[in-house]
Amino acid sequence: xxxxxxxxxxxxxxxxxxxxxxxxxxxxxxxxxxxxxxxxxxxxxxxxxxxxxxxxxxxxxxxxxxxxxxxxxxxxxxxxxxxxxxxxxxxxxxxxxxxxxxxxxxxxxxxxxxxxxxxxxxxxxxxxxxxxxxxxxxxxxxxxxxxxxxxxxxxxxxxxxxxxxxxxxxxxxxxxxxxxxxxxxxxxxxxxxxxxxxxxxxxxxxxxxxxxxxxxxxxxxxxxxxxxxxxxxxxxxxxxxxxxxxxxxxxx
Amino acid sequence: xxxxxxxxxxxxxxxxxxxxxxxxxxxxxxxxxxxxxxxxxxxxxxxxxxxxxxxxxxxxxxxxxxxxxxxxxxxxxxxxxxxxxxxxxxxxxxxxxxxxxxxxxxxxxxxxxxxxxxxxxxxxxxxxxxxxxxxxxxxxxxxxxxxxxxxxxxxxxxxxxxxxxxxxxxxxxxxxxxxxxxxxxxxxxxxxx
Numbered sequence: 286x287x288x289x290x291x292x293x294x295x296x297x298x299x300x301x302x303x304x305x306x307x308x309x310x311x312x313x314x315x316x317x318x319x320x321x322x323x324x325x326x327x328x329x330x331x332x333x334x335x336x337x338x339x340x341x342x343x344x345x346x347x348x349x350x351x352x353x354x355x356x357x358x359x360x361x362x363x364x365x366x367x368x369x370x371x372x373x374x375x376x377x378x379x380x381x382x383x384x385x386x387x388x389x390x391x392x393x394x395x396x397x398x399x400x401x402x403x404x405x406x407x408x409x410x411x412x413x414x415x416x417x418x419x420x421x422x423x424x425x426x427x428x429x430x431x432x433x434x435x436x437x438x439x440x441x442x443x444x445x446x447x448x449x450x451x452x453x454x455x456x457x458x459x460x461x462x463x464x465x466x467x468x469x470x471x472x473x474x475x476x477x478x479x480x481x482x483x484x485x486x487x488x489x490x491x492x493x494x495x496x497x498x499x500x501x502x503x504x505x506x507x508x509x510x511x512x513x514x515x516x517x518x519x520x521x522x523x524x525x526x527x528x529x530x531x532x533x534x535x536x537x
Numbered sequence: 538x539x540x541x542x543x544x545x546x547x548x549x550x551x552x553x554x555x556x557x558x559x560x561x562x563x564x565x566x567x568x569x570x571x572x573x574x575x576x577x578x579x580x581x582x583x584x585x586x587x588x589x590x591x592x593x594x595x596x597x598x599x600x601x602x603x604x605x606x607x608x609x610x611x612x613x614x615x616x617x618x619x620x621x622x623x624x625x626x627x628x629x630x631x632x633x634x635x636x637x638x639x640x641x642x643x644x645x646x647x648x649x650x651x652x653x654x655x656x657x658x659x660x661x662x663x664x665x666x667x668x669x670x671x672x673x674x675x676x677x678x679x680x681x682x683x684x685x686x687x688x689x690x691x692x693x694x695x696x697x698x699x700x701x702x703x704x705x706x707x708x709x710x711x712x713x714x715x716x717x718x719x720x721x722x723x724x725x726x727x728x729x730x
Contacts, residue, residue: 321542323563327577337698420690425573432566 434495
């Protein structure tokens with residue numbers, strides 16, 4: 286592998302892992318606070334799966350540069366993270382959390398479907414493994430979007446508010462990272478353009494069927510993954526504090 | 538106002554050829570939601586290949602003692618003129634042994650009423666004594682999609698997820714030596730907390 290391609294792949298794997306890790310940690314804030322016990326368990330289950338995906342992506346990076354996944358997760362500062370801003374946003378209400386998870390799950394499922402054919406075998410194998418449970422996540426969050434959209438006046442209003450707020454942020458999922466074109470040229474990762482088209486088509490249909498309106502003005506659309514919302518600093522402070530205080534977790 | 542969602546009984550099948558077993562219940566707004574929730578609650582760790590859900594109020598249940606006290610349940614069934622039989626699923630509990638499951642699916646019967654279905658079941662499934670019997674109208678039972686893609690996406694991933702088992706988190710205690718009597722009373726150094 287050419288050094289420039291390898292560097293780009295390391296950066297892409299970091300971005301993939303960071304999205305999963307931060308979204309998982311954000312959603313873990315619902316544990317013990319879900320609207321009903323069953324959904325509390327369900328979301329915790331999704332969170333564990335997303336953490337598992339992060340572990341896989343960081344594991345692939347480790348094969349390339351020897352970096353330790355735990356070090357990446359717990360000892361990296363916010364400005365070294367490469368997650369998108371969508372996953373950093375505070376959890377909001379149930380509608381906000383379910384909509385974000387739906388928009389992300391659909392992007393992830395489509396990306397993985399294409400990435401199963403990656404020319405880089407370890408990535409193809411990881412995608413084949415992850416896509417199975419991602420399809421289940423998507424069924425769950427798709428069902429919630431439909432029920433909140435078609436539920437009561439209040440549930441529809443809350444979901445519409447979440448959509449108006451998140452729509453611009455969600456577009457960042459389809460912004461290539463610097464050097465991504467090298468990976469696309471080598472057939473290592475899929476091109477984001479066609480995935481975005483398919484995503485847009487499916488999201489539009491589902492949201493409209495759920496009685497929601499796509500925002501005419503998309504609002505703020507982040508582009509570079511080198512910049513973050515202020516929320517990333519606080520979530521990392523909370524997530525990393527124990528590891529930074531006692532790395533071996535032996536004192537209690 | 539009661540804002541609680543309806544309760545659904547959940548049946549899980551561990552492997553092809555094994556019976557669906559009652560594993561517990563979930564609250565959910567509708568059949569699809571009940572299946573999704575049941576999968577998360579009851580199949581996130583152990584193995585499964587299929588799940589059924591049914592509204593708890595659609596389950597007709599009798600204990601051995603109730604059947605013994607009600608002669609009407611042991612007589613002949615006499616259908617009303619012009620009525621047509623429907624299919625009922627029959628579930629039975631045969632053991633007092635401590636278990637994570639309750640009744641097992643034993644088969645189907647055709648009957649004109651739940652009571653008729655029980656009478657039919659008592660006659661048909663006599664290989665073991667039933668301690669508890671459930672009969673459920675077949676049309677009220679919602680089943681997970683049997684397609685390969687759904688089995689792979691709903692149930693297969695759990696098999697590899699050893700980190701979801703509690704024994705995965707067994708730790709070696711590195712707690713400091715006990716200094717005071719009061720510390721001992723609180724069981725300092727519990728390896729599984």
